[in-house]
Amino acid sequence: MTPPDLQRSRTARSRTGVADLVGLALRLGLAGVLGYAGWTKVVDLTGSVQNVLAYELFSYEIARAVGVLLPVLELALALLLLLGLLTRASATVTAVLMVVFVAGIASAWARGLSIDCGCFGTGGPVAPEDTTYLTEMLRDLGFLAMALWLAVRPRSLYSLDSRLQKGS
Template sequence: MRAARPPARRPPRGWTGAVGLVARLVLGGVLLAAGWLKVTDVTSSVQSVVAYELFSYEVSRIVGTMLPVVEIAVGLLLITGLLTRASAVVGAALMIVFIAGIASAWARGLSIDCGCFGTGGPIDPEDTRYLSEILRDLGLLALAGWLVVRPRTPFSLDQLLLKGR
């Protein structure tokens, strides 16, 4: 006699499903856009990391080169809904690192553009937007947190691949 299979997992319906889908698409879209804008100009991406004055030039070069690739990969995984929980964990970790970097620059009195969406580096002190950048990343961190706790969302490859499991 065969053991009974548990019922297929279905994505949540109603508002929780909608929140999850929006969280996936917004976080994934932001990461994909940020990565794409940086990967097309790696020199500027490296310059943005150097401007934070946290690492040696060699480490900044590695971070500035690899970060856009990671952002694009995580963004695509989130948008397609593949490996949603793991992608959300990486997205959350990125947001925490970004918030810490921006807060560090602000606390140390640096006048830089965060470089989040392409070219960053030194700017006039009155042009800094540290608070709004931190608040934006806190919002994205909240979306990532939602997806870590509730990774099943409608229209995801996870649901398609795990159908019947």
């Protein structure tokens, strides 16, 4: 290998290493957020159902199913992202979930509802001056960006995906 080729190879490996580190940080960040959100809901399923009902989008039966299944999904995604297992699929599902969350918050805002999003276990009606729709939507758009990075580039440090790939 000629010296310029060697330098390009080192630079490419360095960029790949940084991108793998970014992937790890994003994976762990999303795992932490989803794990916390799921846990706060799963320990209070009644509250979780009430949070879904506050959006006034679904009948009680559907809101109940969403309120019970959402925290389970969040915890499953958190575990998969933490382990780096099925990262692309987990990140894609997480991205879809974030789009749904942003749409739900936007819908509540557009319809003049005064609710807390319920994203982290608390939720339901609040005083109109206590709504934080824009902040909640921007936060979830940030999580969406993180998930999209991982959906496009799922490779990261310390992932089971990379270990399994090496084994095959």
